Amino acid sequence: MNYVDRYLSCVPTYKNHLQLLGAVCMLLASKLRDTMPLTVKKLCIYTDNSITPCQVLDWEVLVLEKLKWDLLSVIANDFLDHILQRLPLPQNKVDLVKKHAQTFIALCATDYTFAMYPPSMVATGSIGAAIHGLSASLDCISGEELTELLASITGTEVDCLKACQEQIEVALAENLKQPSQHPQEYNPDKNSVYQDTQEVIWTNTPTDVTDINL
Known part of the structure; x- marks a missing residue:
């Protein structure tokens, strides 16, 4: 989100490019923060292949240039x-x-x-x-x-x-x-994402907000 906000603050961006921008920023953030970064192929799958690996790689260079290669942002x-x-x-x-x-x-x-x-x-x-x-x-x-x-x-x-x-x-x-948008797709295992390849990908997603009671 830090990368997205900083990029949008300095570059006018079409709405149909926002998903591509988000995917690229996730790629950059995972390279900086995770020991096993997201792959370009996986990000394209997450977008239902609405973006291509070539677009991601081209925009990766563009975003880096606009952010002046300053990726070491302090976050909460x-x-x-x-x-x-x-x-x-x-x-x-x-x-x-x-x-x-x-x-x-x-x-x-x-x-x-x-x-x-x-x-x-x-x-x-x-x-x-x-x-x-x-x-x-x-x-x-x-x-x-x-x-x-x-x-x-x-x-x-x-x-x-x-x-x-x-x-x-x-x-x-x-x-x-807010009601769940897809209640029929509820999965009791909230820490995994399933793909049509039956591959299970473990994520770092924190506790779901529905698990918190104030």
Whole structure:
């Protein structure tokens, strides 16, 4: 999303090129972040072959040029481990909180209203929202004390952090109100994507928003 936003901010783009742009940005991001990057062939399959490998490779060079080859962007996920290790959380619950926080961050990436917040604020608000939602199962700090601790760790203002966290929780509530578009295609295994080749591809998708209850 960082690459997409930066590219669109400087290059007028036709609507019929957005899917191609998104695929190229996913390719670049996976090369930078994943140990096993996405392949061009796989991205074309994901678009139902509406784009070609040649287009992806040509646009990869174009996007890199427009972004001035500056791909090392700091994103909200980069802050999670640094913040979580400074919170008094039960050791066996850290991964659960992180997974829920990743879901909130992914949700924020789909809403332009969060563009006003820096990545560190989105990460901090997402952790606060995650702990708030899991407070019944976590025997740890919560409420005002948690907000103040998070604010001190990241050097943010308490009021700004509260506003961000509340906005995240509202966004989640709105998202949960939306009915599933394809209920008949529900798969109990939410961590895999199936292709017509019967190949199972494991993904890094965080907890589904329907698994979160505030």
